[in-house]
Amino acid sequence: MSLINESHDSLPYIDRPLTPTATAKIHSLIRAELDPAHTTTLHPSLPPLPQPVFSDLITTELERLAQNQPFTGGVDPSRYEPQSKPAAPPSSSSSSAAEQDEWRSALQQAYTTQTHLSNRVTNLTLLSSFGQNSWLIGNSQMEGVLGQLERELVALKEETDVTNRERKRKQVEVQGEMERLERRWKEGVGKVLEIEVASEMVFRETLEKRRGGQS
Template sequence: MPYITSVHESLPYIDAEPTPDQRAAAEALIAAERATQPDDPHHALLREEHTPKFSEAMQAEIARAAAKKPLDAIDLTRYEVDDESGDKSVEELQQSLAQAYTAQTYLRGRRAHLALLDSYGKNAWLVGNWQVEADVKRVEADLAATKRDIDVVTVQRQRVQQEAAAEMRDLEATWRTGVGRVLETEAAAEELRLQVLEARRQQAGQ
């Protein structure tokens, strides 16, 4: 995957706003350059899109949830007790007794959990909220610090560009003057060449 390493510097504080023709020309150059590269929906610095790989059991569970089918992985009948014990055999009564013990154990644990939740749940919830608020404040402080750093860099960049504005204008004027002199020299040389050719033709005709 390619990485972007070039940095395009601009001078927004001293450069003049481009004209519509200049903007159209720049957009045409950008479009021409983009046409040479295949369209990539992702940024070059981003990782490729992650494709999750689920196990067969997880895929079956996702399909069940998508189809809105009830969960039947847990047999709830083991927690049910049949009160009708008149015509049951000893084995059936033992099975019912085992189910009753299972239900009793579950209810005892459930009661203990509810008691713990009633005693310590509120404090645990408040502590959790306090931790979340602390995390939010820390992230907000980091964001504010980053924004301040961006503002400082922006101000420094503006000051540097404004300090160099006069020198850049002088250099631009010097460059324009030099280009004008080069063009004048080329025009004079071309005129002199034509005069030389004309003089040679006149000498050849005599």
Template sequence: MPSITTVHESLPYIDADPTPAERAAAEALIAEERALVPDDPHHALLPPPPTTTRFLTPLLAAELSRLSTAAAEQATTDTDTTTPRKPLPKLSALDLTRYEAPTPPSPTALAALPRSEAAQQLQAALARAYTSHSYVASRRAHLALLDSYGKNAWLVGNEALEGEVRAVERELAETRRAIDEVTAQRREMQDGAGAELRGLEEAWRRGVGRVLETEAAAERVRREVLELRRRAAS
């Protein structure tokens, strides 16, 4: 993971606010520099985004594929005005067919079959009915347990979550307090050093002005020397 080493020097309590022209020029330079390097959608100090394969189970993938296929078919039929529009299928999160009793074979169909095959069909229907009964019985027992003990477990879980929320809120308040203290210290330091910085800036400007004046005077002297040499040679 790359580290961020850029440091932005800012003296908001000493420097004057930029003018609209200066701000526009700075934004133009920033846009020009950003055009050279593509933007990274993820911050360098943040962990990589989670992959979808971790949460996308095969059953969920099959259900999403079914819905996307139905949506594509509906988009195709929308162009045909003669065909009535079909509603999109809903997510089959609850399969109600598992709670329905299986339909046994009809006596007429069984009479037309050999005795062994009819017995196999009846045995298969009985096995499916037993499986459905066992599933419904386990669900009833589960619901009964939830009715008896689920409320207390839910309240205990809520209390634990409330404790975590209170801890996070305390940490947030402490962080904000630390930020306020750092901001106050920063302002105090900049206010204390403001006069010295302004004096140094003014001295630097005077020094630069004197250097320019010295260079201009040296250029004049050089031209005068060249002119005197030209006259002496003539």
């Protein structure tokens, strides 16, 4: 529900358009009533905005984006790439601890790469077997949603056209009465002004006669 209820009367089908001079004068009056800070200050009727609360990770990322710094870290894709085969496994009796650690690291890397490639093969196989049908079904569902939205849009446009035609009909029907009432209003205002002018003249004449009698 709106915080401020306002009603704007408008008869666009029978009202005469405003002249550029009148439009400029109206805009100047509106600007005179506006607070100079209305473009930067929220309306007092609006509730205060809630303060956002982000996690440390999101805060750090927002600060990085604000400073236009490049993204660093994340998942290292090189760990899933095929690795070069080491020369030969080291002998447990003659190899050093560094050689054994290097071989163990290469072996773990090979396991990681083999698992990743195996999963890719599985996914590609599933995509080849069921991907086409899933894509067609998805397209069919999207076409159904699109068709429903288009039908709703057509119905809303028809309702809008009906409303506009009905509003125009009602305004045109009362156009003659509105013009007659406007003329009567202008005539009434004119008569009131004439009466005020005549009253002022009578008052002045009476005042002059009183002054003349006193003299």
